[in-house]
Amino acid sequence: MMKSKNTKGLLHRIWKGRYAYLFLLPLFAGLILFSYYPPVLGVYRSFFDWDGVREGVFTGLDNYRKLFQDEVFLNSVPTMFKIMIPKLLIGIIVPLIMAEMIFSVRNKKYQSMYRVLILLPIVAPGIVGTLIWKNIFDPNGGLLTAILKALGILGEEQIVDWLGSVKTVIPSIIFMGFPWIGGTSVLIYMSGLMGISQEVIEASRLDGCSTLKRICFIDLPNIVGQIRYFLVFGIIGGLQDYSVQIVLTQGRPGYATYVPGYYMYLQAFTAGNMGYACAIGTVIFVVIALITALTFKLMNAGRFDVDS
Secondary structure (H helix, E strand, O other): OHHHHHHHHHHHHHHHOHHHHHHHHHHHHHHHHHHHHHHHHHHHHOOEEOOOOOOOEEOOOHHHHHHOOOHHHHHHHHHHHHHHHHHHHHHHHHHHHHHHHHHOOOOHHHHHHHHHHHHHHHHOOHHHHHHHHHHHOOOOOOHHHHHHHHOOOOOOOOOOOOOOOOOOHHHHHHHOOOOOOOOOHHHHHHHHHHOOOHHHHHHHHHOOOOHHHHHHHHHHHHOHHHHHHHHHHHHHHHHHOOHHHHHHHOOOOOOOOOOHHHHHHHHHHOOOOHHHHHHHHHHHHHHHHHHHHHHHHHHHHHHOOOOO
């Protein structure tokens, strides 16, 4: 009886708000159609030998068995982590340092000016920045080579193929974006720092607390949310990203810059193995879900929490 009353009460509330739900219906329809349906279809198609055009042939777990015996895919996983981990650390630490430097500026006018200057680089599309770095890494007339020759680090006739050598290609990809402070990252950190009570900061100064101690014991515990955001989305972005491979390296030299996302792209749109590509995408999705859940669990356990 109680369950029946609750059901009737819920239906009554839904009927009362029917116009609001009607307005929300296009939003949820679009969300289901464009955000939920494609990945669900991708998981389903991963069990088929499918070229994206003709009707697929059900093969069960064959795509997954093949995937975990595929040396190109298996070798692309360590490459992904070699690129992702340094970029993740840079994306968390460097904007934080810059935000702390701007936050320490007492003059509000200059502080606002620095915030605007930090935000300006996002006006240019990301692909433009990538192409600029392609020219910087040009082994013949690139800016990096010219600077190193001017400093005497490289000889006049010496040429370094930054993106064409196994030894330099991954460090070059990591170096891209230097000094790594443009965009919204600094502003997100700034929003957290500006939310700290000024009374607490003034009290720490009166007590003789050094800047380093204030950052460690006051600032960092109060921006745990921002750190969690950059950590989680940095991991997700790092596992999915293959834009540099498409624009700059095409996976070269050899297979040195192959990552799972780029291999998935090639299998789908070059080799026509859409079912196999769906299997790669499903594995990436599972890994992202597991790592994200683990990250939240570790952070919520109090390892980075002010209450710990």
